[in-house]
Amino acid sequence: MKSSHKGFADGALFALNIFILVLLLAGDALAVPQWLQPVGRMHPLVLHFPIVILMLAMLMEFFRFRAEFANERLYQAFTDYLLVLGALFSSITVIMGLLLSREQGYEGSNLQWHKWFGVGVAFVGYGVYLIRNRERYTTTIAKTGALVTIFCLIMAGHFGGNITHGDDFVFGPVMDNSKKQVTMNEALVYRDVIAPIFEAKCQSCHNADKTKGGLKLTDEESILKGGKKGKLFVAGNPKISLLLQRIHLPEGDKKHMPPVGKPQLTEEEQMLLYFWVKNNAGFKKKVIDLPATDSLRIVAASFLKPAESTEEQYDFSAANESDIQKLNNNYRVVYPLASESPALGVNIYNKSTYNVKALEELSPVSKQVVSLDLNKMPVKDADLKAVAKLPNLRKLVLNFSDVTGKGIKELSGLKYLRSLSLAGVKLKPEDVKQIATIKSLTELALWDTGLQPADLKALQAGNKQLKVLTGFKDDGKPVKLTNPQLKNKAVIFADTYPLELTNPIKGTDIRYTTDGTGPDSLKSTFYKPGAVITQSTVVKARAFKTGWLSSDTVQFNLYKCRYTPDSVLFITRPDDKYKADGAKTLIDKELGGTSFGNGKWLGSQKDLAVMMWFNKPIEMHSLEANTMRNIGSQIFLADGMEVWGGADAAHLKLLGTVKTATPHKEDPFGLVPLTIKLKTAETVSCIKLVAKPIKSVPEWHPSKGKPGWVFVDEVFIN
Numbered sequence: 001m002k003s004s005h006k007g008f009a010d011g012a013l014f015a016l017n018i019f020i021l022v023l024l025l026a027g028d029a030l031a032v033p034q035w036l037q038p039v040g041r042m043h044p045l046v047l048h049f050p051i052v053i054l055m056l057a058m059l060m061e062f063f064r065f066r067a068e069f070a071n072e073r074l075y076q077a078f079t080d081y082l083l084v085l086g087a088l089f090s091s092i093t094v095i096m097g098l099l100l101s102r103e104q105g106y107e108g109s110n111l112q113w114h115k116w117f118g119v120g121v122a123f124v125g126y127g128v129y130l131i132r133n134r135e136r137y138t139t140t141i142a143k144t145g146a147l148v149t150i151f152c153l154i155m156a157g158h159f160g161g162n163i164t165h166g167d168d169f170v171f172g173p174v175m176d177n178s179k180k181q182v183t184m185n186e187a188l189v190y191r192d193v194i195a196p197i198f199e200a201k202c203q204s205c206h207n208a209d210k211t212k213g214g215l216k217l218t219d220e221e222s223i224l225k226g227g228k229k230g231k232l233f234v235a236g237n238p239k240i241s242l243l244l245q246r247i248h249l250p251e252g253d254k255k256h257m258p259p260v261g262k263p264q265l266t267e268e269e270q271m272l273l274y275f276w277v278k279n280n281a282g283f284k285k286k287v288i289d290l291p292a293t294d295s296l297r298i299v300a301a302s303f304l305k306p307a308e309s310t311e312e313q314y315d316f317s318a319a320n321e322s323d324i325q326k327l328n329n330n331y332r333v334v335y336p337l338a339s340e341s342p343a344l345g346v347n348i349y350n351k352s353t354y355n356v357k358a359l360e361e362l363s364p365v366s367k368q369v370v371s372l373d374l375n376k377m378p379v380k381d382a383d384l385k386a387v388a389k390l391p392n393l394r395k396l397v398l399n400f401s402d403v404t405g406k407g408i409k410e411l412s413g414l415k416y417l418r419s420l421s422l423a424g425v426k427l428k429p430e431d432v433k434q435i436a437t438i439k440s441l442t443e444l445a446l447w448d449t450g451l452q453p454a455d456l457k458a459l460q461a462g463n464k465q466l467k468v469l470t471g472f473k474d475d476g477k478p479v480k481l482t483n484p485q486l487k488n489k490a491v492i493f494a495d496t497y498p499l500e501l502t503n504p505i506k507g508t509d510i511r512y513t514t515d516g517t518g519p520d521s522l523k524s525t526f527y528k529p530g531a532v533i534t535q536s537t538v539v540k541a542r543a544f545k546t547g548w549l550s551s552d553t554v555q556f557n558l559y560k561c562r563y564t565p566d567s568v569l570f571i572t573r574p575d576d577k578y579k580a581d582g583a584k585t586l587i588d589k590e591l592g593g594t595s596f597g598n599g600k601w602l603g604s605q606k607d608l609a610v611m612m613w614f615n616k617p618i619e620m621h622s623l624e625a626n627t628m629r630n631i632g633s634q635i636f637l638a639d640g641m642e643v644w645g646g647a648d649a650a651h652l653k654l655l656g657t658v659k660t661a662t663p664h665k666e667d668p669f670g671l672v673p674l675t676i677k678l679k680t681a682e683t684v685s686c687i688k689l690v691a692k693p694i695k696s697v698p699e700w701h702p703s704k705g706k707p708g709w710v711f712v713d714e715v716f717i718n
Contacts, residue, residue: 009084016091017126020119023098032102040099044164047093051153054086054125058146061128065139083132087125094122109208114159120152163210184304189290190220190283193300194276197269198223201258220283238277245702247273248632250709251597252577260577264597271299316367316392318342323364328506330546332358335504337371343392345371347479349547351378359386370416371395381407393417399445400424405431412437421445429455436463445469481551484510484527484541492559492589492716497533503543503551512541518553536560536624536673536716557671561589561716563620565612571688578603578711583610585713592713594671596628596635603635605707609690611649612715617685620645620655622718624675625691628711629667631701636663636708638691643676645684655682665700673716689715 023030032040060079069075097118101111128145131137182192198206198217205212215227226232226242233241247265249256258264265273275296279285287304290297319342327334331350337343346369348358354377362369369390379401387396388410396417405427411417417440427449435444436459446456447470460468487500501510511524514533519542525531527541537558543551568583580602581588592600602608623643628635637660646652656676674691693710697703 009088013084013087013091013126013129016088016095017122020091020094020098020122023095024119030098030102032099036099040096040102043093043096043100046089046096047160050086050090050093050121050125051157053082054090054121054149054153057082057086058128058149061132062143062146064142080132083125083129087122087129090118090122090125094118110159110162111210114156114163117152117156117159121149121156124149124152164204182304184301185286185288187287187300187304188283189276189279189285189287189296189300193272193287193303197265197272201263201265201269204262205259233277233281235280236278238274240702241277244274244277244632248634249703250577250603250633250635252575252603253634267595268299268303272296272303275299312343312394314342314370314392316342319344319365319368325506327361327365330507333505334362334365334369342368343370344368345373347373348377349478351376354378356380356383356386359383362386362390366390367392369393373397374401376400378402381410384408384410387411388413390414391416395419397421398425405434408434409437414438415440417441419443422449423447424449426450432459435459441466443467443469478548480549481505481508481543481545483551483554484512484543486556490589491557491591492561492714493533494560494562494564495534497558497560499527499531499533499539500529501527501531501541505543505545505548507545509544510541511544512539514539516540518542521550533558534560536718557673559624559626559673559714559716560718563614563618563717564589565687565717566615568610568612571609571611572604572607574602574604574608580713586610586715587612588714590714591626591671592628592711594669596630596633596711601628601711601713603709603711604691605693605709607690607692608710608712609688612687612689612717614685617647617683618717619681619683620678620687620717621681622675622677623656623687623689624673624716624718625689625712626714626716627672627674627691628670628713629672630669630711631663631665631667632669634697634701634703634706634709635711636694636697637672638674638710638712639694639708640692641674641676642688642690642692643678644688644690645682646686647684648686649688652686652688655684663694663698665698687717 057079060075060082063069064076064079097115101115124145128142128149132142187193202217204210206215206217208216208218211227213227213229215232216222216225223232229242231242233243238244246255246257247270251260251264275294279290279294279296287297287300290300324334324344331348331353333347333349335345335347337345344365346362348354366389370392372387372390372393372395375397376399379398381403384403384407387393391414393414394416396411396414396419399421400423403422403425408431411420412434417438420435420438420441420443423445424447427446429451432451432455435441441463442465444459444466446468456468456470460466482504484501484503487502488497499512501512503510509521510527511519511521512527513519513524514537516538517540519525519540521544524542533539537560539556539558540553541556542553564587568587570583573579578596578601580592580600585600585602590600592598596603625638625641627637629637639660641658643655643657644652645655656678658674658676660674691710691712694708697706697708
């Protein structure tokens with residue numbers, strides 16, 4: 001190294017390290033002026049240079065005394081230059097870090113460890129540079145200095161990662177972070193449901209070392225204290241709680257939490273936080289103490305459910321599908337208990353048509369039947385001989401049947417029978433002995449059997465493995481049908497749409513409507529294969545079957561799009577966060593779904609305008625845009641929409657408009673098609689569509705006064 005360069009480096013390093021000492025001695029008395037804060041904030045940008053340079057320099061320094069390198073001038077000179085650069089950059093980086101640490105929001109043990117290991121890098125690196133060319137500088141000193149510097153670099157990086165990304169960010173993947181699965185009975189709402197959400201999605205910025213916005217989310221006291229903007233929530237009132245307002249802002253909003261680039265909250269996590277605040281945001285309450293119908297308990301139960309499958313594995317093969325189909329009729333349903341499982345369940349209905357043949361005919365699938373429901377059937381003791389021929393039966397329901405204790409002995413040979421329900425069956429004390437002969441039983445329902453509490457107590461005492469249910473009440477109501485399903489894969493069509501509705505229960509009647517009304521079993525159209533839809537339609541369907549409760553009404557939105565533009569371009573572009581696949585998103589025949597952040601929606605807080613061209617003129621009657629309304633996320637229906645058309649872009653005229661109603665805070669979330677029907681058909685080769693968001697969010701909304709968002713995912717032209 002030239003003497004002039006060395007002299008400058010020596011002076012600069014000396015001055016920088018003295019300045020570091022001054023900053024360290026100043027401690028809490030150090031006040032960083034506002035104009036100097038940007039220098040401190042460059043710390044995360046600059047720190048990568050000394051890491052790479054010093055790491056390479058120290059590796060070369062470690063081997064500098066090896067015979068092949070000791071007299072290699074290029075090796076020694078290159079190491080010298082690397083060491084100077086590394087020491088200079090590390091000193092500058094440490095100064096920036098000390099300035100940054102004085103800003104609000106940085107505190108805690110991780111910060112202190114990061115600071116002192118960083119200072120150690122600067123001081124040790126400077127020390128090695130000062131003494132490396134002296135006579136007493138030996139191999140041992142060189143290797144020790146290199147190893148200490150590298151160790152300080154690694155530890156400074158580790159604690160720096162903890163500050164910015166949370167504890168154990170660097171070593172977390174190789175550590176045992178497994179947590180014991182908490183059961184529903186043990187789980188606390190905050191500790192086991194809410195706290196893990198804060199830990200995974202919030203604490204990287206709101207922890208003991210980095211309290212962004214003055215907010216720390218690591219303990220009850222800090223959460224209740226809130227941050228610079230005030231309380232985190234108003235217990236019992238999620239609508240005016242800052243926590244819920246921030247997480248429901250669009251991701252493009254700078255106040256949205258978690259910030260863009262950080263892991264986002266799932267819909268389930270958002271619901272848990274909402275219901276937690278609505279339930280007064282307690283910290284000690286158990287999940288099991290919440291009412292069974294409470295929304296927080298319902299969602300939390302799903303959250304706590306173990307991920308691993310608990311389905312029983314069977315050692316028998318599946319039955320022939322043809323045998324299953326033959327056995328299904330109006331009063332007997334044979335069905336698989338789970339996907340890809342050979343196990344079958346059997347339900348038998350209509351006591352007036354029942355006879356023992358309904359059981360005897362199950363012989364082709366006898367090995368596969370593991371569940372048999374004979375609720376309210378006139379089953380006799382003799383009929384249980386047919387039941388006993390189902391060797392793999394696990395669950396048997398005989399509620400309100402005509403069996404007696406004498407017939408139950410026929411079931412003693414069912415070595416896998418675990419659940420037996422005898423509610424409403426009249427039993428005598430001596431019948432208890434017959435039940436006890438079924439050694440495999442673990443659950444027994446004996447409600448309204450005529451047995452006295454003493455009899456039940458004796459049964460329980462003699463069979464410790466058996467759970468006796470005495471409060472079970474079966475009202476004998478028919479089973480509710482599953483909902484109709486749409487077999488068609490696509491819901492967008494150009495000309496006609498062959499409607500394909502189905503229901504997994506054989507013999508089910510499906511009724512449907514296309515006028516917006518709910519279907520009934522008498523007046524609504526009976527579905528038959530071959531039904532055709534010719535216009536954009538909302539199909540509502542419902543399943544009916546004798547002896548069953550009808551299904552819920554389900555809705556299928558079908559969209560007709562006769563004309564697809566040959567090209568489409570933005571006139572005004574959407575927000576960068578919600579640009580999807582560009583303008584062609586509007587004509588790709590793919591609906592965006594219910595999540596506005598899934599990359600399939602175009603979103604804007606300004607007028608969203610597009611131009612569409614056709615190679616050949618079309619005769620247009622209407623245009624429909626599929627839009628979203630999500631009031632909590634500041635997404636409203638377009639205030640208005642305009643359609644212009646003509647022979648080309650230079651000769652457009654206004655063809656139609658639509659104006660939406662004033663938004664209300666009760667407006668439900670949903671996908672809402674906005675349709676413009678032309679008074680008369682127009683021949684056009686070019687169309688301009690303009691969707692205008694509301695200019696000012698209403699006063700009742702947390703984002704009042706700001707422009708609303710408008711979201712569009714598809715355009716249908718007919």
